Amino acid sequence: MLERISSKFSDVARRMSGQHKISEKNVRDAVEEIKLALLEADVNVRVVRRFVNSTIEEASGEVVLKSVAPGQQFVKIVHDRMVALLGDERSDLELRGPDTLSVILLLGLQGSGKTTSAAKLAARLKKEGRRPLLVAADLVRPAAIDQLVLLGEKVEVEVFHEKEASDPVKLAKAALAYAKRSAVFDTVIVDTSGRMELDDELMREIERIKKSVDPVETLLVADSMTGQNAVEIAKAFDERVGLTGIVLTKFDSDARGGAALSLKSVTGKPIKFIGVGEKPEDFEPFHPDRIASRILGMGDVLSLVEKAQETIDEAEALELQKKLQSATFTLEDYLDQFARLRKMGSLEKLAEMIPGLAGQLQGEEINEKEIRREEAIILSMTIRERQNHRIIGPSRRKRVAKGSGTSVFEVNRLLKRFEKMRGMLKKASKNKQYQNKMLSQMQGH
Ligand SMILES: Nc1nc2c(ncn2[C@@H]2O[C@H](COP(=O)(O)OP(=O)(O)OP(=O)(O)O)[C@@H](O)[C@H]2O)c(=O)[nH]1
Numbered sequence: 001m002l003e004r005i006s007s008k009f010s011d012v013a014r015r016m017s018g019q020h021k022i023s024e025k026n027v028r029d030a031v032e033e034i035k036l037a038l039l040e041a042d043v044n045v046r047v048v049r050r051f052v053n054s055t056i057e058e059a060s061g062e063v064v065l066k067s068v069a070p071g072q073q074f075v076k077i078v079h080d081r082m083v084a085l086l087g088d089e090r091s092d093l094e095l096r097g098p099d100t101l102s103v104i105l106l107l108g109l110q111g112s113g114k115t116t117s118a119a120k121l122a123a124r125l126k127k128e129g130r131r132p133l134l135v136a137a138d139l140v141r142p143a144a145i146d147q148l149v150l151l152g153e154k155v156e157v158e159v160f161h162e163k164e165a166s167d168p169v170k171l172a173k174a175a176l177a178y179a180k181r182s183a184v185f186d187t188v189i190v191d192t193s194g195r196m197e198l199d200d201e202l203m204r205e206i207e208r209i210k211k212s213v214d215p216v217e218t219l220l221v222a223d224s225m226t227g228q229n230a231v232e233i234a235k236a237f238d239e240r241v242g243l244t245g246i247v248l249t250k251f252d253s254d255a256r257g258g259a260a261l262s263l264k265s266v267t268g269k270p271i272k273f274i275g276v277g278e279k280p281e282d283f284e285p286f287h288p289d290r291i292a293s294r295i296l297g298m299g300d301v302l303s304l305v306e307k308a309q310e311t312i313d314e315a316e317a318l319e320l321q322k323k324l325q326s327a328t329f330t331l332e333d334y335l336d337q338f339a340r341l342r343k344m345g346s347l348e349k350l351a352e353m354i355p356g357l358a359g360q361l362q363g364e365e366i367n368e369k370e371i372r373r374e375e376a377i378i379l380s381m382t383i384r385e386r387q388n389h390r391i392i393g394p395s396r397r398k399r400v401a402k403g404s405g406t407s408v409f410e411v412n413r414l415l416k417r418f419e420k421m422r423g424m425l426k427k428a429s430k431n432k433q434y435q436n437k438m439l440s441q442m443q444g445h
């Protein structure tokens with residue numbers, strides 16, 4: 001899910017974050033693109049309007065436009081707005097202490113994923129050390145009880161069920177009494193029946209079940225594939241029954257993402273979990289900030305900024321920029337990069353994280369051992385050789401190999417690699433826009 005919207009957003013984010021100067025018009029244009037992407041993703045129109053207005057207002061301020069890195073500030077504003085849209089903080093379940101029973105009631109339309117989610121939730125809580133009991137209170141669909149019993153076996157959680165029962169309210173009460181009596185359980189998860197359409201009968205039944213079990217969590221299970229519809233359903237259920245949160249299922253599908261992005265804003269209820277597959281373990285807490293970063297395609301950029309901040313300061317970056325521009329990058333400078341490379345991992349990883357460089361350094365994995373050998377090779381060169389590698393002919397190569405305890409083959413390989421990197425940097429340095437992008441990222445703006 002979210003692939004389409006993410007590809008549009010990361011385009012805008014990458015483009016804007018490379019800008020060292022932006023105008024109010026740039027902001028408006030970028031926001032317009034974002035607006036279209038949101039509408040295309042089936043996000044609620046009112047939500048889009050609010051998002052757009054507040055982003056423009058905040059991003060067009062003097063403080064942002066005149067700042068050192070306005071493009072990246074813009075991206076940060078969009079990111080933060082997106083996090084707010086998705087629900088700010090992660091909302092966990094609010095369960096009672098282990099000595100008091102906590103009831104979780106699951107409800108929703110037919111086929112939304114209630115039964116599957118009940119088992120997933122039970123498995124998860126069990127892993128966290130709680131002692132859940134599943135309750136098969138869907139007495140409408142004939143196979144519903146068997147389905148939950150089977151899932152319960154799979155996740156090794158007991159399922160309370162009565163084959164002959166016909167009243168879900170009575171059954172839920174009986175389950176609660178059983179849980180209290182046995183004193184083995186601290187959490188009761190109630191699976192209920194779904195219907196094709198929102199109807200009065202279903203609502204009344206759910207209301208009665210809710211009253212009889214007094215749940216601490218009433219979670220709507222909503223199918224992300226239903227898009228806008230999921231939002232309307234959530235609103236209706238909340239008004240009638242009162243929800244404490246949402247489980248958004250089928251997040252692994254290619255749904256356009258509108259539901260995920262509108263639910264919190266429209267209903268005020270947080271998405272607490274997402275279902276990401278059919279298996280019991282395909283169930284995750286919903287983290288607004290992580291999803292926002294994913295939508296913006298910022299994961300890599302942000303981690304590069306973080307890593308680079310540790311390893312390079314502004315003055316160093318400027319110095320490097322000068323060298324790139326004049327193409328006087330020497331083996332000496334190459335040597336300086338090793339410490340940085342060590343922290344970053346490999347050349348390839350470094351390249352992957354810089355837009356435009358990905359794929360250009362394939363197979364150039366340099367491991368710690370190799371870095372040490374390369375260092376030894378360069379240290380065996382004279383200062384003059386390090387400053388101008390072109391003078392290192394065959395006899396010098398032999399001497400360097402001997403001095404560093406390596407072979408001529410390895411010296412040749414290092415020189416070749418250095419040539420390649422130099423060529424790449426030279427090429428990159430001619431492209432001003434690209435270079436600014438790379439530099440601003442290295443400086444961590
Ligand atoms: N890919 C994917 N499939 C899911 C997810 N959650 C549920 N499903 C599938 O959706 C289908 C319906 O799931 P159920 O759990 O039976 O839905 P339900 O709401 O209990 O359905 P009713 O009881 O008939 O109302 C099943 O085939 C599940 O495997 C999910 O997060 N991802």
Ligand SMILES: [Mg+2]
Binds near residue numbers: 114138193
């Ligand atoms: Mg079911």
